[in-house]
Amino acid sequence: MSALAVDLIFNFLNSRNVYEFDLLALIVGPIYTYSTGSKQHLYVNHPELVKEMNHCISSELGKPSYITKRLAPMLGNGILRSNGHIWSQQRKIVAPEFFMDKVKGMVGLMVESAESLTSKWEAYTESEGGKMVEIKAEKDLRSVSADVISKACFGSSYLKGKEIFSKLRTLQKAITKQSFLFGSHAFRLLSTGHQKKIEHLEKEIETLILETVKERESDCEENKDLLQLILEGAVNNDVDKESSKRFIVDNCKNIYFAGHESTAVAASWCLMLLALHPQWQARIRAEMAQVCDDNGGLDSDSLHKLKTVTMVIQEVLRLYPPAAFVSREALQDTQIGHIVVPKGVCLWTLIPTLHRDPNIWGPDVNEFKPERFVNGISGACKLPQVYIPFGLGPRLCLGRNFALVQLKIVIALIVSKLDA
Template sequence: MEEWQFWCLSVGVVGALCFLVHHVYNIMWFRSERLRRKLCVQGIKGPSPSFMYGNLPEMQKIQAKALSSAPDNADIVAHDYTSSLFPYFVQWRKDFGPIYTYSTGTRQHLYVNQAELVKEMNQCISLGLGKPSYITKRLAPMLGGGILRSNGLVWAQQRKIIAPEFFMDKVKVMVGLMVESMQPVVRQWEGSIEVQGGVTADIRVDEDLRGFTADVIARACFGSSFSKGKQIFSKLRKLQTLISGQSFLFGVPGYGLLSIKKQNKIYGLEKEIESLIWETVKERESKCKEACSLEKDLLHLILEGALNDQSLGKDASKRFIVDNCKNIYFAGHESTAVAASWCLMLLALHPEWQSRVRAEVAQVCGDNLPDADSVSRLKTVTMVIQEALRLYPPAAFVSREALEEIQLGNLTIPKGICLWTLIPTLHRDIEIWGSDANEFKPERFIDGVSKACKYPQAYIPFGVGPRLCLGRNLAMVQLKIVLTLIISKFTFSLSPKYRHSPAYRMIVEPGSGVHILIQNI
């Protein structure tokens, strides 16, 4: 009898839980449906969602078909990787145009790839347009509550403290340090040529470039803490690999859930990174007390800003410091290293632009190393970088969530809608860039971004609006240093080992690295 009662009780509990989950999910799904209808009455169409899971089954089906039909080595010349990485967006754009809505079950999304509406997003300064909460939740172990994840007044407070440290006048001071950080890479490549016979060396450049950008961030922003910085960068890279994947774009229970083993690894890495950062903070704080005249780096300024803010308690100050250090460590080097790798891949395909850059560097710098003045006069180098960022922007998306109802142009965006702009699609739109939109043509930027295309607001490698990337000046100068020093020393072409396989791992990076054949000039 007791066993029968226990069995009945168990069945009842399970049944009640199933009913509760089903009821709650129904409410969430119908909320998504209501948002969809509000968009539909404004003329916005999209694929028909299924019950509970919205358009997720269709997305997975389209993705599977794209993977099964993908060639072993993608067409490098075409440069368009969106059809393999995000085929559902490509398909729906063909079906419904540059603005459409789709659902991931509990979330309703608005896809925006129309230049005029992107312009409206650029001009929107409302704190009601923030980062999607369901995505930033997935990224919490990596970014904490720092500026890349926060919204509203918290975000505004963080930006006020951090943004001034990345203004161009501060970045120019770092040029000498950047040159010093790049010199070991150049010497290493020269040594590789010698070891591999003295004529040509086959080198995978992306890891070396990660080392360079990591060195710059650690030295320029965090003073003498590079030994711990290297450990932090390494662990952040492992954490990125564990977290990344397209599933984090979906935001639906049951899709992309991580195993307990993987969750434990993520938690462990998160705690190790936070511990290393806090040790770095305490060391820096101690040095500042010992030497009041010590030049203030970014870490010191974040420390001061947090400790002097009366709205933050002791625990909140520590969290503020650690989280924003995590943001700067990751965003400050990973995206720039990836952008530099894509630049070298494109220049390896186009030796004529190597020659043009080399001639400009010789004219501007002569026999001297680049400095703050000469870097600002490298027009051809700038054009090459701008074109590389057009074809291969490390950030694939601009993503926003309407935290309150907002108006964008003629559209009313209901609270709860997530907006997505697929940057590489916007950067390749023939109506915006012309019939050569998929070609590498840096000369299109000869008169700057404003004359490069029909709608300048469609060029968004660093994002849009008030949340424009804080480190864009730092990134551009680092990229100029990389290209200037490499091209003045070497000629290079793509290695037979190179496999063109762009991969989406929170950013779009070379999936199998970038292998080049280099020679001394």
């Protein structure tokens, strides 16, 4: 789970503002204030203050309410959008299901989905007589990501999960038709017909999820899927029946965005950069030949041996982080370093600027050099706290382990079986 997914949506809607922020930072420095209408904002890209934000408690900084309000049909009041006590309660229930020991149990279904993709692409090249063919990977990578989430979340109801996520994708497109972060867009209203379409999709998705929940309430399978585990977590934490239903509906939506969008985007960038640097493809293939079992497969025990794949992914996430912004709102008067941030002020941190600062990463900051991560993040730069592809602070991406394991599997299998 991840607040990063919301930031990812913001990035899609407002990509031009990344450059505006960057230009302003060059002119006035890494800390400045500005306003949009009556809303006050603080831009914070000073490394030491970013480090301070990492130490803020959950009651101090949350998601900006004026933004997340428009995302309510897509995210409900789930963990990506909620603040305060509700967010803390949801995190307590959801976070344990994404600890590494649980993620290792999902490796098999991740491998299954990735191998299905590589088989599809291999069949396509064979149908063309083994010649070089062009594959538009983005759509297929999104499908793999959705496939993994569907299997992990819905298990035996996998097909219903696919239907739910298809409708969620349609809902996402409907909601993100208009930019709403800055300027006059913030006050633009949707047409009645468009709003009705959104409401209809919202009800359809809720009905499908609740049908699946009802099936789960009488399910006694030993290998429980993510939906069952979260449902049990809600019951064990004394969430009443009505609130439990709302909790499940909202967080199923949230899991989709947290585990689907950002992973698919990162995988696309990985393949693009590997296509431009074939020497790294060769290194991954050599590593896979050493790591894989006799059948050429991957398992949870072999993943930590994929050092080259890990370095490539870390470098891709540095150069092209899935989200451009980390956005927070001060839920109370908050001290960040030497700055007192009044309640209601929104803070913005621009991730690409931190990830491409030559004073932190060196003069080769804009080059694709995975070897900079050979000794981990602490060895790659002067200030490890500015490497924040999964966000920062107490709302750091809960699905970080899930995303990294899935990326490792997808990239390792595609590169080892296909030439880019």
